[in-house]
Amino acid sequence: MTTSLIIPPALILICAGLTLPLFALVRLRWLALLASPLAALWIVLTLPDGIHLNGSFLGQTLVFLKIDALSRVFASVFAIMAFAGGLFALNQKSTLELSAAFVYAGSAIGVAMAGDLITMFIYWEVMAIGSTLVILSSGRRGQGAGLRYAAIHMLGGVLLMAGVAGEIAATGSVAFTAMDLSTIPRMLIFAGFLVNVGAPPLSAWLADAYPEASWSGMVFLSAFTTKTAVYVLMRGFPGTEILIPIGLFMVFYGIIFAILENDMRRILAYSIVNQVGFMVTGIGIGTEMALNGAAAHAFTHIIYKALLLMSAGSVLYMTGKRKCTDLGGLFRTMPLTCAFGIVGALAISSFPATSGFISKSMISDAAGAEHLAFVWFALAAASAGVFLHAGIKFPWFVFFQKDSGLRPPEPPWNMLASMALMAFFCIGLGLYPKPLYDMLPYPVDYVPYTGAHVVYQLQLLLFSGLAFFLMLGLLKRTMTITLDVDWLWRRPGHALASFLDRFGVYTWEWLADTVVKGATGVRNALYQHHGPEGLFGRTWPTGTMAFWTTVTLGAVVILSYL
Amino acid sequence: MTDQGTSGAQPKQSKPAAETASDHWLVRPETIRRLWIVFIAILAATVLGDFFVEHHPHFGVDGTFGFGAWYGFASCVVLVLGAKALGLLLKRPDTYYDN
Structure with missing residues (x-):
């Protein structure tokens, strides 16, 4: 433990979140929303590598605050995200949402800087509570989605806790280091991480819950849960091969469901699963280049996905509409929101000169370097698909497409400012990736801008664009949703629960009735024999007693002579 | 992209919207035709770009x-x-x- 006083960055944001309702003055609240993430970011960036805060708990030494390169990449982008999200959400009237979002963001930083399994698990669960409250605070639509979200994350938490307890019992150590899948507790930890990363079979929780949050809530939600899961997978299970097929499944699942989707924020939710799939694949490949690529992609992804969701959130905030079929033609009156959305769309598509280009290509090239042909071709097809499902589809259907007749003005200044900040990062890191490359866990020997790479990427993306416009008839939006795995617990699961509920009530009533009847019967029987008129209750003549005493004594005497 | 100009000129809702929509230069059929020409030219340019760079294929x-x-x-x-x-x-x- 170092002697100087170090405030954990996680606690700064959590305290800001918890005290937010006490700030009566709006301006003070703004100050807390903007200053606390900056303070946290400053500490994350200036703290030297190593353990900074530890303590003991249940006989174990817990490391509350530990930082290395990998922690710093994630913790710093979480802090940047909290700042940009806070700036974007200044107009949010729900104090509950903002408080919960800051507790959520702070605990995400806590996970990224936790030095042991128990500390990680505690922050992990605080995150689940914070994110659930963000969803629940959005009103009626958020209620059901929030409860379903909480149920899935409680399941993930139970798996993780069982795994952590088993791991500590088996090894006697709380250390959070790279593991293999050799024991059941480790498999449980792995499964707990996979729930949060949006892996199959439960990927559907993400697109079910996030789009039901408010216009600002989803901006926060997009950043932390899945990316802390990426972080813990990188920390705990780098190079675990099963992650490659899991990641590839997520990549294509996200694309296909986003192609079919009509709700603009559900399109972006599916594309979170898609992008996280790239990172999970990179972690599965497990080489230094692949892990660097996964970390860099998490960093850039948080920023451009937030930018896309801010653009979508601005449209929702100004029009109250979220379906592609209701939107279109907004570029006329929201040109800045449209332009920022396009920057985010280009970045997610890994267009040259954007941040996605300098991060995602590291993962593909790592697959190429390892001669994983299937992985490489799948990722290339998926890169084309990203441009199709998010890169063009989102801006086209929201801002162009047809004239919906809507003429909303631009959103307030702070929302534009946060989008400008994120767009700056998207293009800045695309043109000058060195600051990000310098932060990565392993030394970077990678040159993204070669002639061949740029030409290949432009061909891939622009011909995807051609495919989009030639197939526009097939991509026409309809007033539909696509059934996902969440159907299982929203329909048959719900029916089963209702049945069990009715069955339970019936059984209980039957049981209660039987017990009451039985008890009444016993009471009546007792009354019959012991009541005032009962055999044992009434007064007997003294002679009867003397008679029976004589009989008993006689019996005793006879028995003693036998 | 091609049918966007025509559908843009016939919105279902208000009349003033229809007028401004048909007025916006970006949705006029003429502009869209030109955008397609530029787009096809860029597509051709990226393919021709293969002549000028040396690829290092993995597979x-x-x-x-x-x-x-x-x-x-x-x-x-x-x-x-x-x-x-x-x-x-x-x-x-x-x-x-x-x-």
């Missing part, structure tokens, strides 16, 4: 002429058709869960 087929172009296009066609096929099975009205 062979990824070094064929215009690989990014045909592979990107074909991937998207397969993905869209695959999604449509899945949609036939899994699409429901968006009020499905409301009751």
Whole structure:
């Protein structure tokens, strides 16, 4: 433990979140929303590598605050995200949402800087509570989605806790280091991480819950849960091969469901699963280049996905509409929101000169370097698909497409400012990736801008664009949703629960009735024999007693002579 | 993209919207025609770009002429058709869960 006083960055944001309702003055609240993430970011960036805060708990030494390169990449982008999200959400009237979002963001930083399994698990669960409250605070639509979200994350938490307890019992150590899948507790930890990363079979929780949050809530939600899961997978299970097929499944699942989707924020939710799939694949490949690529992609992804969701959130905030079929033609009156959305769309598509280009290509090239042909071709097809499902589809259907007749003005200044900040990062890191490359866990020997790479990427993306416009008839939006795995617990699961509920009530009533009847019967029987008129209750003549005493004594005497 | 100008000129809602929509230069059929020409020129330029760079293919087929172009296009066609096929099975009205 170092002697100087170090405030954990996680606690700064959590305290800001918890005290937010006490700030009566709006301006003070703004100050807390903007200053606390900056303070946290400053500490994350200036703290030297190593353990900074530890303590003991249940006989174990817990490391509350530990930082290395990998922690710093994630913790710093979480802090940047909290700042940009806070700036974007200044107009949010729900104090509950903002408080919960800051507790959520702070605990995400806590996970990224936790030095042991128990500390990680505690922050992990605080995150689940914070994110659930963000969803629940959005009103009626958020209620059901929030409860379903909480149920899935409680399941993930139970798996993780069982795994952590088993791991500590088996090894006697709380250390959070790279593991293999050799024991059941480790498999449980792995499964707990996979729930949060949006892996199959439960990927559907993400697109079910996030789009039901408010216009600002989803901006926060997009950043932390899945990316802390990426972080813990990188920390705990780098190079675990099963992650490659899991990641590839997520990549294509996200694309296909986003192609079919009509709700603009559900399109972006599916594309979170898609992008996280790239990172999970990179972690599965497990080489230094692949892990660097996964970390860099998490960093850039948080920023451009937030930018896309801010653009979508601005449209929702100004029009109250979220379906592609209701939107279109907004570029006329929201040109800045449209332009920022396009920057985010280009970045997610890994267009040259954007941040996605300098991060995602590291993962593909790592697959190429390892001669994983299937992985490489799948990722290339998926890169084309990203441009199709998010890169063009989102801006086209929201801002162009047809004239919906809507003429909303631009959103307030702070929302534009946060989008400008994120767009700056998207293009800045695309043109000058060195600051990000310098932060990565392993030394970077990678040159993204070669002639061949740029030409290949432009061909891939622009011909995807051609495919989009030639197939526009097939991509026409309809007033539909696509059934996902969440159907299982929203329909048959719900029916089963209702049945069990009715069955339970019936059984209980039957049981209660039987017990009451039985008890009444016993009471009546007792009354019959012991009541005032009962055999044992009434007064007997003294002679009867003397008679029976004589009989008993006689019996005793006879028995003693036998 | 081509039918966007015409549908833009006939919005379902208010009349003033229709006038401003048809006025905006970006949605006029003439502009859209020019955008297509520029787009096709850029597409051709990126394919021709293969003559000027040296690819370092990992697997062979990824070094064929215009690989990014045909592979990107074909991937998207397969993905869209695959999604449509899945949609036939899994699409429901968006009020499905409301009751």
